[in-house]
Amino acid sequence: MNTRELGRNGLKVSEIGFGCMGLSFGYGPPMERSAAVKLIRDAHERGVTFFDTAEAYGPGLNEEVVGEALEPIRDEVVIATKFGFVNGVPAQGLDSRPERIRQVADEALARLRTDRIDLFYQHRVDPNVSIEDVAGTVKDLIAEGKVKHFGMSEAGIDAIRRAHAVQPVAALQSEYSMFWREPENALLPVLDELGIGFVPFAPLGKGFLTGKMSADTVFAKDDFRSTVPRFQTDALEANRALVELVTSLAAEKNATPAQVALAWLLAQRPSIVPIPGTTKLHRLEENLGAVAVELTEPDLARIRDALTAIELVGERYPASAQSLVNR
Numbered sequence: 403m404n405t406r407e408l409g410r411n412g413l414k415v416s417e418i419g420f421g422c423m424g425l426s427f428g429y430g431p432p433m434e435r436s437a438a439v440k441l442i443r444d445a446h447e448r449g450v451t452f453f454d455t456a457e458a459y460g461p462g463l464n465e466e467v468v469g470e471a472l473e474p475i476r477d478e479v480v481i482a483t484k485f486g487f488v489n490g491v492p493a494q495g496l497d498s499r500p501e502r503i504r505q506v507a508d509e510a511l512a513r514l515r516t517d518r519i520d521l522f523y524q525h526r527v528d529p530n531v532s533i534e535d536v537a538g539t540v541k542d543l544i545a546e547g548k549v550k551h552f553g554m555s556e557a558g559i560d561a562i563r564r565a566h567a568v569q570p571v572a573a574l575q576s577e578y579s580m581f582w583r584e585p586e587n588a589l590l591p592v593l594d595e596l597g598i599g600f601v602p603f604a605p606l607g608k609g610f611l612t613g614k615m616s617a618d619t620v621f622a623k624d625d626f627r628s629t630v631p632r633f634q635t636d637a638l639e640a641n642r643a644l645v646e647l648v649t650s651l652a653a654e655k656n657a658t659p660a661q662v663a664l665a666w667l668l669a670q671r672p673s674i675v676p677i678p679g680t681t682k683l684h685r686l687e688e689n690l691g692a693v694a695v696e697l698t699e700p701d702l703a704r705i706r707d708a709l710t711a712i713e714l715v716g717e718r719y720p721a722s723a724q725s726l727v728n729r
Contacts, residue, residue: 403449403693406675408599409572413521413551415480417668418690419452420445421603421679422468427459428626433681435467442471444683446479448690454482454575454601454677455514456525457506461490462513469514476516482573482601483510484555486525496726498528500539507548523553523575524565527728533561537568544569553601558728559592566596573599578674580644580663580709581607581632582718589729590671602667605676606689608633611663613645613652629720637716647708657695660685664692669702 405414425438433441442453455468465483472479485506488494510519522543524536543549551572554562565571574593578585579602593600606612608627617639621628631637648659655662660678667676678689697705717724 403690405451406599406672408521408601408673408675409551409570410597411551411570411572413480413572413599415452415675416450417675417693418450418664419454419601419675419677420450420686421677422453422455422464423459424679424681426464426467429681430622430624432463435470438467438681439471441681441683441686442468443475445686445690446472446475448687450690451478452480452482452675452677454603456484456523457490457510458484458487458492458525461487462509465510465513469516473515480520481514481516482521482523482553483514483519484523484525484553485510486523486528486555492726496526496528496530498524498531498536500531500535503536503539504543507543511548518548518550520550521553521572522549522551523555523573524557525555526726527554527557527561533565534568537565537571541569556727556729559588561728562592562596562598566598571596571598573601573675575601575603577604577718578602578667578676579605579607579611580648580666580705581610581641581714583709584729593673594671599673599675600671602674602676605667605678606660606663610638610641610645611648611659613649613659615645617642630716630718631720632714632716632718634716640715641712643712644709644714647705647712651701651705655695655697657691658688660688661692661695662697664689665695665697666702666705668692669697 426432455464488497540552553573555575627633652659652662
């Protein structure tokens with residue numbers, strides 16, 4: 403697998419990373435620990451060097467799993483984790499006070515079994531703490547050797563610019579896929595201007611772009627998609643046109659819908675590194691196969707025209723989650 407660079411300070415990662423959240427959090431019961439550890443190592447054996455976790459995924463549990471999995475190969479991988487919630491629990495609110503950032507860093511280092519965090523994201527912008535103070539705290543952690551690079555997640559343009567002026571931001575993480583293209587409106591041009599990499603989470607539209615869902619799909623109560631407007635029955639049915647587009651392209655390319663969706667993201671910019679997640683080895687291998695799918699300029703133009711003509715139904719977050727997005 404080829405590598406891509408996030409930011410302008412030499413942070414090189416595999417062109418597709420691994421989003422580890424779903425191993426422990428968000429999509430139902432946590433995966434059995436030894437199986438999760440094995441899957442992360444399987445990803446590395448297949449060329450993945452970029453692994454994404456967070457204090458909030460558990461809280462702490464996902465970092466522990468990632469730490470155990472990557473400890474034997476620590477110098478061969480890049481680990482990203484995040485701070486920003488009270489006690490690491492999103493429902494309890496935001497907390498990016500400098501003392502809390504330092505506490506999260508030290509606890510993450512212990513759980514990850516490492517002496518440095520390669521990419522330390524602010525998980526959500528905290529309106530009660532100056533973004534300059536946040537960036538300055540991470541800058542101090544970088545000077546101390548505990549952190550290598552600074553990242554932001556779901557941040558707005560003003561916050562990005564202000565933070566970047568204090569400590570260069572290597573990567574901005576946000577949702578981006580054919581199923582959610584809001585970053586194209588204003589965010590991506592600013593990242594290009596500032597030299598900031600982009601790490602799309604949910605690059606398969608939280609599973610929608612795999613083509614495996616229908617209007618009859620029912621999500622368990624411990625699957626966060628059960629609360630998302632875009633995954634209610636009427637929206638799933640209304641948005642079928644997008645699945646039909648991806649499925650049609652996949653048939654032409656002798657690929658799967660998931661591979662086409664990821665290949666489309668990779669083709670948008672060389673600074674984009676998607677982080678699909680899965681709990682299954684065959685899905686991991688399918689996702690990584692996207693690097694071999696070539697979308698030509700005519701293909702991309704056709705997709706662009708088709709996406710413009712499709713009016714998607716449903717918000718990507720319930721109001722409570724959307725309120726934490728700094729855009």
